[in-house]
Amino acid sequence: MQGVAILGIGQVPVGEHWDKRLVELAGDAIFAALEDAQIKRVEALYVGNMMAGQLDKQSHLGALISDWVGFRGIEAMTVEAACGSGALALRTAMVAVGSGLVSSALAVGVEKMTDTSPRETTAALATAASADWESIHGVTFVGLNALIMRRYMYEYGWKHEDFAPFSINSHANGALNPNARFQSPITKEIYLKAPMIADPINLMDASPIGDGAAAAVVVPLDLVKGMNHRPLVKIAGSAVATDSLAVHDRHDPLWLTAAEKSARVAYNQAGIGPDEVDFFEIHDAFSIMAALSLEACGFAERGQGPRLALEGEITREGSIPIATLGGLKARGHPVGATGMYQVVEAVQQLRGEAGPAQIEGAKIGLTQNIGGSGATVISHVLMTE
Amino acid sequence: MDIPRHWRLNKQRYALTGEVCPHCQAKIFPPRDVCPECGGEAKTEFGFSGKGEIYSYTNIYNAPEGYEENIPYTVALVKLEEGPMITAQLTDLGDQPLEIGMPVEMITRKIRSDGDERGLLIYGYKFRPLVSA
Numbered sequence: 055m056q057g058v059a060i061l062g063i064g065q066v067p068v069g070e071h072w073d074k075r076l077v078e079l080a081g082d083a084i085f086a087a088l089e090d091a092q093i094k095r096v097e098a099l100y101v102g103n104m105m106a107g108q109l110d111k112q113s114h115l116g117a118l119i120s121d122w123v124g125f126r127g128i129e130a131m132t133v134e135a136a137c138g139s140g141a142l143a144l145r146t147a148m149v150a151v152g153s154g155l156v157s158s159a160l161a162v163g164v165e166k167m168t169d170t171s172p173r174e175t176t177a178a179l180a181t182a183a184s185a186d187w188e189s190i191h192g193v194t195f196v197g198l199n200a201l202i203m204r205r206y207m208y209e210y211g212w213k214h215e216d217f218a219p220f221s222i223n224s225h226a227n228g229a230l231n232p233n234a235r236f237q238s239p240i241t242k243e244i245y246l247k248a249p250m251i252a253d254p255i256n257l258m259d260a261s262p263i264g265d266g267a268a269a270a271v272v273v274p275l276d277l278v279k280g281m282n283h284r285p286l287v288k289i290a291g292s293a294v295a296t297d298s299l300a301v302h303d304r305h306d307p308l309w310l311t312a313a314e315k316s317a318r319v320a321y322n323q324a325g326i327g328p329d330e331v332d333f334f335e336i337h338d339a340f341s342i343m344a345a346l347s348l349e350a351c352g353f354a355e356r357g358q359g360p361r362l363a364l365e366g367e368i369t370r371e372g373s374i375p376i377a378t379l380g381g382l383k384a385r386g387h388p389v390g391a392t393g394m395y396q397v398v399e400a401v402q403q404l405r406g407e408a409g410p411a412q413i414e415g416a417k418i419g420l421t422q423n424i425g426g427s428g429a430t431v432i433s434h435v436l437m438t439e
Numbered sequence: 440m441d442i443p444r445h446w447r448l449n450k451q452r453y454a455l456t457g458e459v460c461p462h463c464q465a466k467i468f469p470p471r472d473v474c475p476e477c478g479g480e481a482k483t484e485f486g487f488s489g490k491g492e493i494y495s496y497t498n499i500y501n502a503p504e505g506y507e508e509n510i511p512y513t514v515a516l517v518k519l520e521e522g523p524m525i526t527a528q529l530t531d532l533g534d535q536p537l538e539i540g541m542p543v544e545m546i547t548r549k550i551r552s553d554g555d556e557r558g559l560l561i562y563g564y565k566f567r568p569l570v571s572a
Contacts, residue, residue: 172501173502173503173504173507174504176501176502176503176504177503177504177505180503186448186469187469187525187526188526189503190550190551190561190563191514191526191527191528191550191563192499192502192503192505192506192509192512192514192528192550192551193499193514193526194499194501194502194503196501197497197499197514200497201495201496201497201514201515201516201526202495204495204496204497204539205494205495205516205539208495208539250498250500251500251501252497252498252499252500252501253497253498254497255497298475300526301516301526302516302523302524302525302526303475303524307494307495307516307524
């Protein structure tokens with residue numbers, strides 16, 4: 055396995071792109087990444103997407119998108135792990151290039167979610183859970199997270215307002231990101247007064263959907279070492295782990311086993327521990343998921359994720375800044391694209407190109423993308439070379 | 440129309456028929472043929488009592504397609520007394536406040552109707568507060 059670098063990144067703003075088709079969103083992100091990498095072509099394209107078959111009535115995105123961007127003939131495919139599809143595309147590109155079988159690859163995450171009615175979209179999202187044993191009972195994706203959150207509050211004694219800092223932090227950072235879905239800070243009062251979706255989860259605990267696409271060009275590290283005028287970012291650790299699809303099948307529904315395992319493997323590959331991570335692009339689809347991820351990745355003791363947030367350690371000035379460009383909560387959660395936004399944002403931070411949201415001196419970033427309610431978790435450690 | 444898809448789960452939906460592992464005695468629901476505890480083959484049928492307690496619950500205000508008529512409805516994780524946990528709706532709640540740990544029992548109810556008024560009616564398990572102590 056040879057070292058792998060991320061040579062170029064591209065993204066479109068997360069939003070309601072009524073004037074663009076899915077293939078155009080993907081193309082825009084890909085062209086931006088190619089221009090950023092200053093290359094014209096790659097040998098393979100890996101697409102992260104969850105719902106095009108359901109919402110766009112369009113599967114087979116690998117051939118479709120590679121043809122659209124002028125790469126007809128190359129190796130191309132879709133990879134899918136619900137909300138974890140995006141990072142899975144990077145993982146697949148890294149394995150392909152790292153193995154030496156493919157000399158350069160593009161990973162793109164894309165999702166088009168706002169053409170359909172909220173109920174169609176909600177039903178499609180629910181397919182991330184177990185169809186026969188969860189979704190059939192009318193439990194939504196938010197509902198599953200609400201079940202986890204209520205039990206977490208019961209076990210560890212947290213109040214709903216204790217989760218406010220997660221949402222406030224993400225929106226504060228999203229306000230500094232021109233590609234974020236929401237670019238206004240929120241107050242604790244706004245958090246507390248938000249309408250309930252599935253108690254105890256209210257609107258300000260939940261990330262918004264959106265249309266989006268983000269892409270990265272992946273090449274062998276040795277090929278580009280010393281050639282780039284910017285800090286070169288390498289993939290120092292990459293791991294995928296899985297858990298039961300259904301929340302009810304887990305011995306401890308309050309612990310993200312797959313998040314813990316994939317982070318541990320990625321840390322080991324990179325030769326680091328959580329103490330050395332400068333920032334964490336976290337999967338804050340819901341505030342409870344942010345708390346559980348901090349615990350699983352070794353930043354907080356079990357049951358103590360909210361304490362880290364309450365003490366201000368998750369802000370850009372804290373010991374472990376999270377969601378530095380808005381996270382899922384403010385940048386938005388275009389499901390299958392989300393994992394690639396996390397990667398693109400981590401590269402922005404490591405290159406020193408994050409603008410007013412820049413974490414000074416950031417050298418090591420962790421990205422973690424979660425599919426379903428923790429059933430597939432993909433962790434990447436990115437470092438400046 | 441998904442008739443076979445629902446029909447083949449009738450034993451589970453109507454009677455909570457799961458499995459017991461012949462190697463480690465773990466009770467398994469839903470049936471999965473490979474024991475999640477010991478990895479051994481487990482195909483021996485086992486009927487669950489339908490008694491359990493609430494592990495967690497939530498009220499759904501934004502429902503997916505096909506569930507709108509019951510908004511808001513309550514979904515719970517129910518810890519069955521034989522061990523496994525399952526996801527199901529709660530029903531017959533009346534005015535009594537819900538709490539974690541509350542004893543509940545299984546009852547068969549309509550879960551949803553598939554399509555228009557001529558569509559398939561899907562029945563299955565829900566849970567209600569324990570009537571007979």
